[in-house]
Amino acid sequence: MGRSPCLDKDGLKKGPWTHDEDQKLLAYVDEHGYGSWSDLPLRAGLQRCGRSCRLRWINYLRPNIKRGKFSSEEERTIFQLHALLGNRWSIIASHLPNRSDNEIKNYWNTRLKKRLINMGIDPMTHQPKRDGSNYKSIASLSHMAEWETARLEAEARLNTRTKICDSTTRSTFNNIEENVEVGEDLCIFEDTITKDNDIQTEFSIIEGLDELFPEYGYSQNPGNYSSEVQMDGCFGNFEDNKSTNWNNIAHL
DNA sequence: AACAAGGACAACCGCCTTCCG
DNA sequence: TCGGAAGGCGGTTGTCCTTGT
Numbered sequence: 001m002g003r004s005p006c007l008d009k010d011g012l013k014k015g016p017w018t019h020d021e022d023q024k025l026l027a028y029v030d031e032h033g034y035g036s037w038s039d040l041p042l043r044a045g046l047q048r049c050g051r052s053c054r055l056r057w058i059n060y061l062r063p064n065i066k067r068g069k070f071s072s073e074e075e076r077t078i079f080q081l082h083a084l085l086g087n088r089w090s091i092i093a094s095h096l097p098n099r100s101d102n103e104i105k106n107y108w109n110t111r112l113k114k115r116l117i118n119m120g121i122d123p124m125t126h127q128p129k130r131d132g133s134n135y136k137s138i139a140s141l142s143h144m145a146e147w148e149t150a151r152l153e154a155e156a157r158l159n160t161r162t163k164i165c166d167s168t169t170r171s172t173f174n175n176i177e178e179n180v181e182v183g184e185d186l187c188i189f190e191d192t193i194t195k196d197n198d199i200q201t202e203f204s205i206i207e208g209l210d211e212l213f214p215e216y217g218y219s220q221n222p223g224n225y226s227s228e229v230q231m232d233g234c235f236g237n238f239e240d241n242k243s244t245n246w247n248n249i250a251h252l
Numbered sequence: 253a254a255c256a257a258g259g260a261c262a263a264c265c266g267c268c269t270t271c272c273g
Numbered sequence: 274t275c276g277g278a279a280g281g282c283g284g285t286t287g288t289c290c291t292t293g294t
Contacts, residue, residue, distance in 0.1 A: 110259065110260055
């Protein structure tokens with residue numbers, strides 16, 4: 001499957017990886033570890049660019065990589081996180097142990113998105129479609145759709161929270177929310193939260209993550225969440241990082 | 253059996269961010 | 274502080290596979 005092998009202008013091979021290439025990459029990483037991807041092809045004897053090696057390793061060769069059919073639990077997680085975060089596949093992948101962001105992205109685009117569409121739900125906003133013209137206008141304004149997604153999620157979280165929060169936590173939330181109308185200050189979805197200093201908005205995202213994954217203690221590490229690099233590249237399993245020393249999360 | 257259309261998915265590309273001298 | 278290199282991410286492409294006619 002995939003593309004026919006070919007050589008680019010620099011003589012580097014492109015297209016599908018062969019078994020031999022996989023073995024070379026595996027053997028090299030096994031002996032030297034990964035990192036410095038730009039140097040790796042030369043050292044490993046591969047006629048590939050570093051980026052191609054990195055992609056191959058991350059998506060198919062790294063240890064414990066999970067492939068194949070997604071469980072219903074995994075699907076539910078993807079739905080929930082996509083509603084909350086949008087197309088932030090790397091972050092979504094970090095909550096699906098040993099799944100790659102590329103695989104999740106493909107799965108979403110080829111199956112889950114279509115499933116929502118067939119159910120009459122807009123995959124962008126995760127809400128039931130209105131009439132066709134309305135839908136088109138929303139789709140054409142992606143930032144509006146994202147804003148709406150965020151607003152709906154905030155509403156959902158508000159509803160959920162009233163059921164699940166203990167009194168201490170709830171009072172903390174309420175103190176903040178008294179000053180934040182639902183959907184307010186969600187302009188950050190037009191950009192990344194790392195560029196936005198709106199603490200209230202960031203807090204609302206963290207709340208959503210906290211509800212989905214209370215064991216990770218996002219709300220106890222809000223500052224760290226805002227630093228995406230600490231989440232990005234943290235492959236697969238946060239189980240090992242439950243103690244939430246986020247600064248020590250290793251990434252490639 | 254032959255063909256067409258759509259699905260599935262590996263891999264590439266461009267852009268952005270981060271790092272480092 | 275600046276600029277180039279490298280890393281990382283999400284969008285998109287290209288080709289094989291599957292299904293329908």
